[in-house]
Amino acid sequence: MVALIKEDKISVGGVETDNHLILAAGVLGTTGASLRRMLDLGAGAAVTKSIGPFPKEGHKGPCVYVMEGAVMNAMGLPNPSSDFVNELECLGGKPVIASIFGANPDEFSEVASWFEGKVRGFELNVSCPHAQGYGAQIGSDPDMVRECTRAVAKTGVPTWVKLTPNVTDITEIGIAAEEGGASAVVAINTVKALRISTGLRRPLLGNGTGGLSGPAVFPIALRCVWELYEALSIPVVGCGGVSSADNVIEMIMAGASAVEIGSAVLDGVDIFEKISSELYSDEGEKIGDILGCAH
Amino acid sequence: MKEIPSFPVKITKIIEETPGIKTFEFDRDFEFLPGQFCMVWIPGVDEIPMGLSSKNSITVQKIGEATSALFNLKAGDLIGIKAPLGNGFSLKEGRTLAIAGGVGAAPLRPLALLGIADAFLLGARTKEDLVYAEELSELTDLHIATDDGTFGHHGFVTDLLSEVDPLSFDTICVCGPEIMMAGILRILESLGIAEKGQFSLVRYMKCGVGICGSCCLDDDGLRVCRDGPVFTGDKLLKSSEFAKYSRDASGRRIYGGSGGH
Numbered sequence: 001m002v003a004l005i006k007e008d009k010i011s012v013g014g015v016e017t018d019n020h021l022i023l024a025a026g027v028l029g030t031t032g033a034s035l036r037r038m039l040d041l042g043a044g045a046a047v048t049k050s051i052g053p054f055p056k057e058g059h060k061g062p063c064v065y066v067m068e069g070a071v072m073n074a075m076g077l078p079n080p081s082s083d084f085v086n087e088l089e090c091l092g093g094k095p096v097i098a099s100i101f102g103a104n105p106d107e108f109s110e111v112a113s114w115f116e117g118k119v120r121g122f123e124l125n126v127s128c129p130h131a132q133g134y135g136a137q138i139g140s141d142p143d144m145v146r147e148c149t150r151a152v153a154k155t156g157v158p159t160w161v162k163l164t165p166n167v168t169d170i171t172e173i174g175i176a177a178e179e180g181g182a183s184a185v186v187a188i189n190t191v192k193a194l195r196i197s198t199g200l201r202r203p204l205l206g207n208g209t210g211g212l213s214g215p216a217v218f219p220i221a222l223r224c225v226w227e228l229y230e231a232l233s234i235p236v237v238g239c240g241g242v243s244s245a246d247n248v249i250e251m252i253m254a255g256a257s258a259v260e261i262g263s264a265v266l267d268g269v270d271i272f273e274k275i276s277s278e279l280y281s282d283e284g285e286k287i288g289d290i291l292g293c294a295h
Numbered sequence: 296m297k298e299i300p301s302f303p304v305k306i307t308k309i310i311e312e313t314p315g316i317k318t319f320e321f322d323r324d325f326e327f328l329p330g331q332f333c334m335v336w337i338p339g340v341d342e343i344p345m346g347l348s349s350k351n352s353i354t355v356q357k358i359g360e361a362t363s364a365l366f367n368l369k370a371g372d373l374i375g376i377k378a379p380l381g382n383g384f385s386l387k388e389g390r391t392l393a394i395a396g397g398v399g400a401a402p403l404r405p406l407a408l409l410g411i412a413d414a415f416l417l418g419a420r421t422k423e424d425l426v427y428a429e430e431l432s433e434l435t436d437l438h439i440a441t442d443d444g445t446f447g448h449h450g451f452v453t454d455l456l457s458e459v460d461p462l463s464f465d466t467i468c469v470c471g472p473e474i475m476m477a478g479i480l481r482i483l484e485s486l487g488i489a490e491k492g493q494f495s496l497v498r499y500m501k502c503g504v505g506i507c508g509s510c511c512l513d514d515d516g517l518r519v520c521r522d523g524p525v526f527t528g529d530k531l532l533k534s535s536e537f538a539k540y541s542r543d544a545s546g547r548r549i550y551g552g553s554g555g556h
Contacts (some may be wrong), residue, residue: 028516029509030546037516049508049546057544061342062334062375064502066299075501078509080546090514199303200338200373214296243296266296266506 002249003284010044012258014158015121017095020248020279020287021272024239024262025099025123025162026050026075028269032087035096038265042272045095047260048084049112050125051149052100052134053107055081059130060206067197070216071263072193074130074207077101081176088118097160103127103133104144105151112152117160122152124182126173128162129211136164136189142176149180160237162186163224165166165217170224171231178234180236186237186260187224191217214263218240222254229255229292243267245278255292299480299504301336301375306368312426316356316398317366320378322341325348329496330383330468330525336375344500344520346402346470347378354401354426361468362439362472380503381524384493386411389465392478393435396452396471402495403470403522407434414519418452418471419444451554453478461486468525470495477538480528492528498541509546512536 010017022045028034029049039046058078064073081293083219088096098119112122128135138144145161153159161177163170165188174185190211195204203209221240228236238256242248243264251259264271304321311317325333327347335353336342341361348354357366383407393403393412397419400509404427407411414436419425422445431437438455439447448454452475461467461483469479469492476494483492484534498510498519505521512519513536517526540550 024469026509027506028518030508030542031511031513031516033507033513034511034516034518037511053546056546058501060340061501062301062336063342064504064506065301066296066504068298069296071296071506073502073507075507078501078545080542083547197375199301200336200375201337204301206341264298266504269505288367 001095001278002290003281004279004287005040005282005284006280007286011182011233013121013160015045015097019276020258021275022237022258023047024171024260025125027262027265029099032090035132036094038272039094041269044258045097045120047097047099047123049079050077050099050101051079051111051127052077052081053085053102053111055079055083062205064247066266067195070212070214071266072195072205072210072212073190074205074210076207077128077131077134082114084280085114085118094196096122097121097123099123099125099162100152101134102148103138103279106149107153107169108148112155112157112230114260116155116157119157120268121158123160123162123186124148124152125162125189127162129164129166129190129192130207130209136166139164139173140167142172145173146180149177149182150164153181153183158183160184160186162239163190165220165221165224166192171227174228174232181247182234184235184237184257185232186226186239188217188221188240191220213241215241215243218247222250225251225256226254226295230295245275248275248279249290252287252290253292253294255295257291299377302376303373304376306370306372306374308401309370312354313424316354316426318348318352318354319365320352321374322351323376325376325378326350328377328383329409329411330402331374331379332381332402332524333378334380335365336371337361337364337368338375342375344503346495348401348404349408354398355405356398377503381520382522384466384468384525387465390463391466391468392416392461392464394452394467394469394471396475398423398426399471399495403468403523406468407431410434412465416440416452416455416459418455435539451475451478453482456482461488465491467492468495469493470496473538480531483528484532489532493525494531496523496526496530499544509542
């Protein structure tokens with residue numbers, strides 16, 4: 001297998017990380033303690049639960065359904081809003097990226113202001129597929145993406161934009177983010193999906209539809225990274241179904257400068273250490289030598 | 296990544312244990328270890344965590360929207376069950392003591408049904424709030440306390456520890472209000488046996504499978520749904536959260552009460 005050589009200093013889209021593997025938003029990110037646990041267990045950086053302008057309880061359950069090789073969720077953006085700032089206290093100077101959402105540029109700007117000086121970067125959630133008025137509803141409109149990105153990027157803090165695959169042309173949205181001043185794009189958020197309990201004759205998630213993640217979406221994520229790498233000049237962070245070191249290398253060859261890992265945590269909280277132990281080798285290659293090499 | 300199915304089950308029998316607590320039996324048996332739990336899906340309402348009170352039942356206290364909806368169901372109605380989830384009690388060779396407060400008796404009941412509990416300390420507010428008392432008296436050495444003295448010892452379940460010798464037990468399984476569990480833990484700590492205590496915790500859970508993080512405990516970020524719900528006393532002594540606060544559905548801290556639905 002192709003391996004990477006461990007570099008002393010890793011910088012992705014303006015964010016310094018300890019390695020190329022980042023805990024994805026929404027996974028074990030509700031408390032500072034759980035984020036710290038994942039960083040201690042080998043994540044090179046961690047993205048928080050998405051934080052919005054008002055506290056939200058999220059959707060009624062079932063919120064998560066685990067399948068063979070895939071997960072479906074409709075959490076509904078539960079978050080404690082500004083109260084979350086206190087959760088960061090126990091994280092010291094560790095590499096944390098705040099995932100934020102809002103319904104318009106002003107709300108994005110307000111939420112971002114709470115975290116300035118406390119995180120290494122922002123990740124704009126314009127891609128959650130199951131929250132009315134937020135997420136993908138904004139992320140499928142290039143003008144809104146450009147303006148929301150601009151509102152946060154003007155803080156000067158590295159600003160990543162997490163994109164939805166649930167659009168006809170993801171590069172159009174990626175370009176809008178770049179125009180708005182994004183320092184990187186993250187691809188992808190979950191793929192809108194549905195399952196039904198035949199026994200109970202109703203959708204398996206309380207919200208009805210949800211977002212699909214896990215190994216099943218890896219080929220979709222890889223295709224999106226590939227397209228964005230060709231269309232943009234800013235870095236692309238791969239996200240979606242990554243569950244092995246080989247998946248990471250594949251993402252890098254498609255054009256990802258780092259990857260985010262989420263659903264694979266279901267296989268164990270030690271997933272970052274497991275993947276790192278295979279991904280890095282003293283005989284490995286520099287990421288720059290294989291980045292986008294498959295194009 | 297393996298499927299965690301939600302099995303549709305039919306409610307076969309509803310037993311009124313107390314005015315506010317009912318046992319719902321269903322038509323499917325689940326293999327599980329005492330202390331493991333299930334996610335109960337009440338269609339159209341919510342999905343909530345519940346300890347398994349036997350291989351085919353849950354015992355539920357009416358405390359919120361989801362449990363109220365459950366109370367409105369009748370025999371023949373369908374619900375969804377994901378089970379078994381989490382880690383149950385880690386049982387060692389030797390003698391086992393069970394200590395329950397209120398509906399906390401639910402996840403401890405299997406210990407008695409399997410003949411594992413040598414003694415059982417059961418507490419409730421009043422005589423009519425006692426759950427499984429008759430059944431437990433046949434299965435174990437049962438000691439009862441009620442807050443108002445209407446049955447058994449007049450006082451808290453913690454007082455009953457003086458009726459049995461905690462040092463004579465190898466495993467002490469506890470479930471009930473967190474303030475009561477903290478009282479038990481203090482006593483075990485003073486006897487130098489905190490690690491023998493195994494405490495079943497309740498926290499607000501959204502996913503139940505260890506990925507969302509809504510039930511993580513301070514300071515270690517342990518997930519109640521996947522790393523628990525049972526934790527040993529020595530671990531809880533290190534937690535700044537235990538018996539002090541929990542989190543609501545949005546993740547905000549709530550002081551003075553344990554989470555749940």
